[in-house]
Amino acid sequence: MFDDRSPIYRQIAEQIEADVLRGALGADDQVMSTTKYAAFHRINPATVAKAFQQLVDDGLLYKRRGVGMFVSPDAPETLRERRRKTFFTDVVDPMVAQARTLRIPAGELIDRITELSTGEEQP
Amino acid sequence: MTTRVAKRWPLLRVLLSAHLTFLALLWAMFTLLVLVVTSILVWTNADTDNIMHLLSVQAPRWLLFGLGLDAVSTYLRIHLSHGRTRREFTGQALAHAGILSGAAAFLITAGYAMEFGLRSLYAVFDWRSRAPELDPATLPQVFGTFWLSLLMWMVAGLVIGLGFFRSPAHGIFSIPVGIVIVLPSVISNRNAGMPFLGDWVVDLDLGPGEILAISAVILVASAGLLRRGVRGVPMRTSAE
Amino acid sequence: MSMVVEVDQLTLRYHDVTALDEVSCTLTGGKIYGLLGRNGSGKTSLLSVLAGYREHTDGQVRIGGLPVFDNAEVTSRVCLVRGSGDATQNSLKVADVLEFAAILRTSWDSDYAAELVELFSLPLNKTVGSLSHGRRSALGIVIGLASRTPLTMFDESYLGLDAPTRYKFYDAVLAEAMAQPRTIILSTHLIEEVSALFEEVLILDDGKLVLHEEAETLRASGCAVTGDAEVVDRFVDGLRVLGEKRLGRTKSAMVYGDLDAEQRAGASAAGLDLGPLALQDLFVHLTEPGDPS
Structure with missing residues (x-):
C-alpha cells in the first residue's frame, strides 16, 4: 500500500486527504490513532506522527488533548481550495500536452469536457 | 514490564538443572544394568571383577x-547471550x-553400597561373588577418591x-x-585404560597426601587458567 | 539509564580480516533502526560488539555512557539474536531454552514469552534441533522480544520464516516498540518488506558505515534521472551519482541528494525525466562492489 519511492508520511497525508475529499471522513470525525494507524499499516509510528502533524499544521486535523485527532470542519473546503490552485498545472496542463503529442485537436478535447460536464449535471 | 528480584548464581542453577537430571537418569539406568549383569555373572559363577570395575571407573x-x-560449549553461549558476563x-562453572x-561420586558410592546389600542377598541363595570383598568402612574413602578424580576430569572438560x-x-x-589436570586421578586410580600414557605413572607410587596436594595445586592453577581464558573470549557465530 | 548508543572510530579485526573499519555513529534510542548491508558487510560484527559478544580492536563503544564489553550493567539491558539465536541450542528442549532464559535474563517476561510461543505455535516439548529452520528463528524472536531489553537487536532473524510468520514478527516488533520505549535494531538485506518499520537506516558496506539517515529523508533523497545520455551526463555533473544504466542512447543515472526547484525545472526543460528512487535501489547502488563512492 505504501511504497518506498517517496516519503511515507506524504503518502499517508495524501490518503487521509483523499478520504476527506471523498467524504469517507466527515467534519469532526475522529481519525485512527497514531499507534493504531501504524500497527494497521505496519509503519513506523514516528512516520505516522509526522504525517498527522503535517495535517494539523495544514489545518486539516485538530487535536483534542487525551482524546485524539479529528477532521477540521473546514477541511474539505481547505482541500478543495488547495487542489483547485494546482488543478490546472497538475492535471490540465499534462493532459493538453499529451493531447498535443497524440495530435488530438483542442476542439475535440473541449467537446469531450463539455459532454462530460453536462452529463454530470443531469440526474 | 515485570520486575523480578535478581536470583543468585543463575548459571549454576541452570547448569545443575540441566546436568543433575541427566546424571541421575544415566546413573539409574547404568546401576540397573550393572546389578542385572553382575547378578547374572555371579549366578553363572563367572569372573565379575574386571569389567565392572573398569566400567565404573572409566564411564563416569x-x-x-x-x-x-558441554558446560562451556552450550552454556557459556547461553550465559553470554542473556547478557551475563564472562567474569x-x-x-559458577x-x-x-x-x-x-x-x-556423581555419591551415586557411585551408593552403587557400591548396594553391592554390599546384594552380597547378603547372594548369601541367601548361596551364590558366591568372586569379586574381592569390600569393607563398608572404606565407603567414605571410595566417595572421596571418586569425588576428587571426577572433579579433575570435569575441570579438564x-x-x-x-x-x-x-x-x-x-x-x-x-x-x-587437560591431560595434566587428570594425571593425579590417573595415578590414584591406577592407569585404567588411559590412552597414550604408560604404566610409569602407577610406578610413582604417591601417597594420598601427596596426591591431594598435587590436585589442589592443579585445581588452583586450572581456576586461574579458566579465569584468564574466559576473560576476553569472543562469542563466535555458529557459522564462523 | 538512557540507551544512547555511541560508536566512535570503531574497528574490529579478527582472523586477519577487518570486519569493521572506523565506524562512527550515534543512535539516540527509542527508535526502530534498520541496519542494512550485504552478506559479510559487517552487520553481525557491529551488533556483536554492541551486545558485548566480542571485544572491539580499536575506537570506542558506549551504551548509556558506559563501556559495553563484559559490563553487566550494560549487557543485562542488551539482547542480540543472531540468526536463530545463541540461546537456542540444538540439544535443548524449547521449554528448557525458555526456562533458562527466565533464570539468566533479569528482565525476562514469562507471560509475554508464553503469549509469543502461542503466536508462533512453538512446540515446547521438542528439542530445538528437531525444529524447522523457521521455527528455530521464531524461537530466537521469542527470546529477543520476551527479554524486554531496552536495546534489542535481531540479526537476520527472519531467515527461514514464511511470509505470514514474518508479518507476525514485524507486527510484534512494532507493537513492542510502541508499548514501551525500546530501541530495536533489525539487520537485513531484504529491505522492501520491512523498510516502512524503520525510523532510521544505517548502511554498512565492507566494514564501513556508508550511510546513516532518517528513513523518510532517504526516501526523498534519491532520484533517477533518465534521458539522452549526453544531456544526463551534463545534468548530473557535480551531483553525487550512485549508479548508471545505459540502453542505446538512453541513460539513467541514480542521483543521491535532494534536487532543488531550479534543478528540477532545468531537468524538465532539458527533456529529462525525473523519477523517484526506491530505498532498495538506493541500497543496492550504495553497496555495489567497486562502487566509486
Whole structure:
C-alpha cells in the first residue's frame, strides 16, 4: 500500500486527504490513532506522527488533548481550495500536452469536457 | 514490564538443572544394568571383577569430562547471550563442577553400597561373588577418591571446552593441559585404560597426601587458567 | 539509564580480516533502526560488539555512557539474536531454552514469552534441533522480544520464516516498540518488506558505515534521472551519482541528494525525466562492489 519511492508520511497525508475529499471522513470525525494507524499499516509510528502533524499544521486535523485527532470542519473546503490552485498545472496542463503529442485537436478535447460536464449535471 | 528480584548464581542453577537430571537418569539406568549383569555373572559363577570395575571407573570420568565440555560449549553461549558476563562464568562453572562431581561420586558410592546389600542377598541363595570383598568402612574413602578424580576430569572438560570455544588452535593446545589436570586421578586410580600414557605413572607410587596436594595445586592453577581464558573470549557465530 | 548508543572510530579485526573499519555513529534510542548491508558487510560484527559478544580492536563503544564489553550493567539491558539465536541450542528442549532464559535474563517476561510461543505455535516439548529452520528463528524472536531489553537487536532473524510468520514478527516488533520505549535494531538485506518499520537506516558496506539517515529523508533523497545520455551526463555533473544504466542512447543515472526547484525545472526543460528512487535501489547502488563512492 505504501511504497518506498517517496516519503511515507506524504503518502499517508495524501490518503487521509483523499478520504476527506471523498467524504469517507466527515467534519469532526475522529481519525485512527497514531499507534493504531501504524500497527494497521505496519509503519513506523514516528512516520505516522509526522504525517498527522503535517495535517494539523495544514489545518486539516485538530487535536483534542487525551482524546485524539479529528477532521477540521473546514477541511474539505481547505482541500478543495488547495487542489483547485494546482488543478490546472497538475492535471490540465499534462493532459493538453499529451493531447498535443497524440495530435488530438483542442476542439475535440473541449467537446469531450463539455459532454462530460453536462452529463454530470443531469440526474 | 515485570520486575523480578535478581536470583543468585543463575548459571549454576541452570547448569545443575540441566546436568543433575541427566546424571541421575544415566546413573539409574547404568546401576540397573550393572546389578542385572553382575547378578547374572555371579549366578553363572563367572569372573565379575574386571569389567565392572573398569566400567565404573572409566564411564563416569568420561561422562563428567563431557559435561565439562558441554558446560562451556552450550552454556557459556547461553550465559553470554542473556547478557551475563564472562567474569561471572568461572566461579559458577567451577562450583558446578564441584557439586556435580560430588553428586556423581555419591551415586557411585551408593552403587557400591548396594553391592554390599546384594552380597547378603547372594548369601541367601548361596551364590558366591568372586569379586574381592569390600569393607563398608572404606565407603567414605571410595566417595572421596571418586569425588576428587571426577572433579579433575570435569575441570579438564571445562578447560578443553573453553579452548575450543576460543578457537580450534586454542582447543588443540588445551588438550595436553587437560591431560595434566587428570594425571593425579590417573595415578590414584591406577592407569585404567588411559590412552597414550604408560604404566610409569602407577610406578610413582604417591601417597594420598601427596596426591591431594598435587590436585589442589592443579585445581588452583586450572581456576586461574579458566579465569584468564574466559576473560576476553569472543562469542563466535555458529557459522564462523 | 538512557540507551544512547555511541560508536566512535570503531574497528574490529579478527582472523586477519577487518570486519569493521572506523565506524562512527550515534543512535539516540527509542527508535526502530534498520541496519542494512550485504552478506559479510559487517552487520553481525557491529551488533556483536554492541551486545558485548566480542571485544572491539580499536575506537570506542558506549551504551548509556558506559563501556559495553563484559559490563553487566550494560549487557543485562542488551539482547542480540543472531540468526536463530545463541540461546537456542540444538540439544535443548524449547521449554528448557525458555526456562533458562527466565533464570539468566533479569528482565525476562514469562507471560509475554508464553503469549509469543502461542503466536508462533512453538512446540515446547521438542528439542530445538528437531525444529524447522523457521521455527528455530521464531524461537530466537521469542527470546529477543520476551527479554524486554531496552536495546534489542535481531540479526537476520527472519531467515527461514514464511511470509505470514514474518508479518507476525514485524507486527510484534512494532507493537513492542510502541508499548514501551525500546530501541530495536533489525539487520537485513531484504529491505522492501520491512523498510516502512524503520525510523532510521544505517548502511554498512565492507566494514564501513556508508550511510546513516532518517528513513523518510532517504526516501526523498534519491532520484533517477533518465534521458539522452549526453544531456544526463551534463545534468548530473557535480551531483553525487550512485549508479548508471545505459540502453542505446538512453541513460539513467541514480542521483543521491535532494534536487532543488531550479534543478528540477532545468531537468524538465532539458527533456529529462525525473523519477523517484526506491530505498532498495538506493541500497543496492550504495553497496555495489567497486562502487566509486
